[in-house]
Amino acid sequence: MTEPARLIGVFFEPGKVFADLSKKPRWFVPILISIFFSLAFVYAISSHIGWDTTFRHTFATNPRTADLPVAQREQIIATSAKIASIVGWIGAIFGAPLTVLIIAGVLTGLFNALLGTDLKFAQTFAITAYALLVRALLAALMVLLVYLKPPEDFNIQVSPFSPAAYMSRTETPKWLYSLAGSFELFTLWTIVLLAIGFSVASKKLTFSKSLTAIVIPWLFVVVALMAVQSFQ
Numbered sequence: 001m002t003e004p005a006r007l008i009g010v011f012f013e014p015g016k017v018f019a020d021l022s023k024k025p026r027w028f029v030p031i032l033i034s035i036f037f038s039l040a041f042v043y044a045i046s047s048h049i050g051w052d053t054t055f056r057h058t059f060a061t062n063p064r065t066a067d068l069p070v071a072q073r074e075q076i077i078a079t080s081a082k083i084a085s086i087v088g089w090i091g092a093i094f095g096a097p098l099t100v101l102i103i104a105g106v107l108t109g110l111f112n113a114l115l116g117t118d119l120k121f122a123q124t125f126a127i128t129a130y131a132l133l134v135r136a137l138l139a140a141l142m143v144l145l146v147y148l149k150p151p152e153d154f155n156i157q158v159s160p161f162s163p164a165a166y167m168s169r170t171e172t173p174k175w176l177y178s179l180a181g182s183f184e185l186f187t188l189w190t191i192v193l194l195a196i197g198f199s200v201a202s203k204k205l206t207f208s209k210s211l212t213a214i215v216i217p218w219l220f221v222v223v224a225l226m227a228v229q230s231f232q
Contacts, residue, residue, distance in 0.1 A: 006021070014196045018196060025127075027129035030136075034132060035096050036136075044142075045088070045146060051088070055081055111202065116204060117202040137186070191215060
């Protein structure tokens with residue numbers, strides 16, 4: 001398949017794309033696309049909203065910081081905005097390749113060691129890179145929302161495609177708010193694509209077995225995040 005065919009097909013014919021990737025794994029283009037939209041999102045926040053406004057809204061809706069004295073809160077906002085103006089760009093450049101590297105490494109070890117597959121890292125890396133194009137689509141939609149919503153109403157901490165976006169952070173139990181935020185549409189879509197990719201790449205994996213093997217460690221992460229949020 002040509003690269004444009006793969007990029008379009010991963011959203012409409014993922015099985016066909018992942019079958020082609022397992023034979024000829026390539027990952028450079030999807031990584032670049034993911035970095036591009038991450039940079040676009042950081043630019044939109046920086047230029048249209050501003051990091052100070054972003055953190056001011058975040059702190060105002062956070063029960064742990066909403067009641068801080070104004071002077072103290074403004075000082076924290078200024079420091080956070082200064083750090084984010086640098087870290088945001090670094091994360092946009094290195095976030096996508098590092099995320100792909102970690103997920104591909106964990107899943108390669110999991111499938112090969114526990115399920116007896118013979119997947120090569122190049123295959124899993126390419127499959128993961130293409131599956132995470134869904135996150136690039138999310139970043140593109142978030143860029144649109146930055147320009148469509150009033151700056152003071154934009155919440156960078158929660159995806160509008162998760163149940164948490166429609167829940168009150170101050171009134172909802174912390175564990176429930178964290179759980180709702182984890183069940184985000186594009187995250188679930190990515191998990192399904194990964195399951196399809198690995199089941200196609202290895203004859204020893206059915207879709208259901210692949211999905212189960214991916215969902216279990218993801219649920220451990222979800223529970224860990226819930227525990228952290230509950231004790232903060």
